[in-house]
Amino acid sequence: MARFLVEDKVNELLDSMDGYDSMKLETTASKNDNDDENKPMKYPFQIQNNWKAMLCVANYFETNNQHLDWHSDKLTNIGPLPIIASLTFGATRVFRLKKTYDNNHTDSSTGIDGKGPKFSNHSTIYNIPLAHNMLIIMMPGCQEEYKHCVPTLTDSLHREHKQRQLKSENGIESGLGPVAGTKRFNLTFRMFHPKLANKSPTCPKCGKNMILRRMFKNAKTRGYYFWMCQSGYFGMNCDGFYYGKFDKINDFDDDSDVFTKDSRLASRWIADDDFAALKYLDDDWNGNGLKEEL
Ligand SMILES: O=C(O)CCC(=O)C(=O)O
């Protein structure tokens, strides 16, 4: 039931949009020709069909101390530029968002996430209280550009902010649900990418599954999608790697791979306000030596 309501809400929102004007891509991907003028224009790598809630994951927070650390949701099965919808039940908790990179310190870091020098991020943190029955929809680009978390309630609000919340008239009172108390659960809904269900690569070195990620730390390479071995991701010694190749990902008659060793074929998406990364497009940066830039 919740699934159909969420699907309706997401598709209603998509239909009400004029399209994303913030489209910036490189390599062979270009703006999609859309048959129906009234339909919202989507990013080329994004699933083009109506959104369907195919996968549902539940999180349960029994007490105010239970939390979810900073992360962005994995793209492995849902593909680039996904839509993820999250429905809250019970207690109000704060959902936080911050940019994955710092616009003011864009070139200060190198290395695949967690492996390179420590990355400092001074980005603004957005606090969004999620009350019972609220639906938050993370639109395409949100997983690529932002991390999110649900901190413990004590970490969530500064004292004065908390006071204001207590006095507010919109029902967000100290986070407690009238029936649920401190208990909160949320359902997150995702859509599988039809191509990635059976075309995602296995590691060329050890044969394990690979994880789809996007480079973000260095402005020169930000936006390139890549597959890394899950062993490497979980700290083991495998550096299996491919670039993501998504230019044909929405062409269902096309059976070509979604990965490549050739950096010139690598797929990239850059946000329209990411001027640091866009500058390198203007400078005729052609992706050569891309891996060395990681
Ligand atoms: O609990 C929430 O609102 C967020 C859940 C979430 O980020 C996740 O399941 O990946």
Ligand SMILES: [Fe+2]
């Ligand atoms: Fe998440």
